[in-house]
Amino acid sequence: MDKVELRRSLLQKRKSLSQQEWREKSDRIVSHLLASPLFTPNKTILAYFSCRQEPDLNSLFHHNHYNWGLPRCVGENLAWHIWQPGDEIQVGAYGICEPLSTAPTISPSAVDFILVPAVACDYGGYRLGYGGGYYDRLLSSPEWRSKPTIGIVFEFAYLPQLPTDPWDIPLHAVCTEKGLR
Template identity: 65%
Template sequence: MDKVNHQLNKAELRRTLLKTRQSISVREWREKSDRLCSHLQNSTLFTQAKTILAYFSFRQEPDLSPLFANTQYRWGFPRCVDKYLCWHIWTPKDSIQSGTYGITEPHPDAPILDAAEVDLILVPSVACDYQGYRLGYGGGYYDRLLSLPQWQTKPTIGIIFDFAYLSQIPIEPWDKPLQAIFTETGLTQKG
């Protein structure tokens, strides 16, 4: 497949899936998100972690906020700084602000989280496929993060709704598969 066609397919797929996701009723979105949270907090990958990188739901991404009040975990959230993600420690009592792209993020003064402290990364995704590959939003933030040596060995879980779990998505040579995918129906371990 030529590169232009490939990119077009990726953009088209992203657009279609985002439209589908945003058409879910708030009640259904809440129910699916709660089911996903409940599967996630019962998984070994999750329960064995101490410091977890997460995200604040944006444009009807699965909402993981019910998990954030659990104080047995230390939570890290991203801020977009230039072309990279900078991770900050955050608790529900800390302030948040609207950052790049209108995405909620921790205050820039929040303590920075070092890669060495992180046990698990929950990766927001537009879609994931059965091989563990992820379709992101097109900014490359997570691709850049996961290609850095200090992040490459961290367990990663793609977080999506079931309709966005596809048999195959277009991938780039630099794409790396995630360790696992979670939807509202539970865990789907790759390979």
């Protein structure tokens, strides 16, 4: 199955989750992250606002001993802004919630860790995104390449192998409702 067909199939499966099942699976992912020694010692973490029934990380944001960075789509790239619960958000490109453009930005040197949304991830750490290349460009750039990354997907989207392209960068780990690998 090629990337387009696989993406369509997995997005349909994710969309078919009941609200309760989506919430329970998302909460388990957050619990695994908060229990992980890979995650907990970090201070400044890049994350995302859930859309299209992605795993929801919003309950993480209430752990205020972390500095949260959330993305805005700017042209073909992601701009990262500091965001804390209570800060304003807006609906941006692709219908995704994002911080206001006036929110303070985060430089790559300040970032300790990146939580990466995905349609799917495989056992080798490769991810299947939405096809826009935003995270591919981010993770392949020199200032971001060394940052530890965790792909966030539901277990049904954690697959033995995904089709890959030469520009794909593997993630350091993957977290599903069944645990961190």
